[in-house]
Amino acid sequence: MNVIITGASKGIGKAIATIFAANGHHLVLCSRNEVALYKVMEELQTRFPSITVKAKAFDLSTNAKQFGNWIVASGIDVDVLVNNAGAFEPGSVNNEPEGLLESQMATNLYSAYHLSRTVLPAMMQTKSGHIFNICSIASLQAYKNGGAYSISKFAMDGFSKNLREEMKEHGIKVTAVYPGAVLTDSWGGFDNSQHRIMEADDVAKMIYAASQLSAGACVEEIIMRPQLGDL
Secondary structure (H helix, E strand, O other): OEEEEEOOOOHHHHHHHHHHHHOOOEEEEEEOOHHHHHHHHHHHHHHOOOOOEEEEEOOHHHHHHHHHHHHHHOOOOOOEEEEOOOOOOOOOOOOOOOOHHHHHHHHHHHHHHHHHHHHHHHHHHHOOOEEEEEOOHHHOOOOOOOHHHHHHHHHHHHHHHHHHHHHHHHOOEEEEEEEOOEEOHHHOOOOOOOOOOEEHHHHHHHHHHHHOOOOOOOOOEEEEOOOOOOO
16 A cells, blocks of 8 residues: 655654555655655655655645645655644633644644645545544544644544535545643653653554454544543
């Protein structure tokens, strides 16, 4: 399979890329950090020489269509698309900086919307493929200091649900993924020796498992939280 992963240079995106590569699938990776992206590409190509790893740096908050057009122009068949690119900026509706909602929507929703729209026509022709949208527990439950981030993730949930209904008749699966607290760079030097929050590999394993089902089965939602609940 050809697996397209955005936000692939670190965290959940890199973990997803690694598990698909380990199982022999070809990768197309995207991140806005060109140096980190090509480092991951080189690492995975070295570890798994039997697969092909391609990468292209784009800021998907403004260039999602361009990345999609690059995929189409490259003649790459999209078997799995993981819309993982996103960013968290804390704040509250009443006092967060002007423009934060717009930037969070661009990164956390519009990137997935425009990239999906660009590659969907070819997927619809082949009547196959699987789209994973990385939402968040914040898509399901409002919380303090969530602000624009939570609003954007609620919108991502709506996008996923709508896309799932639209794509059923075209043979394309859509899965919304709702992770709670996951140990990524946003947690800085958090001490997770007691496994208080989840690992990125946990999310990757669930996504890979959902991608391996028969054509007649679709995991519509994956909700994951730390055993002791979110912090």
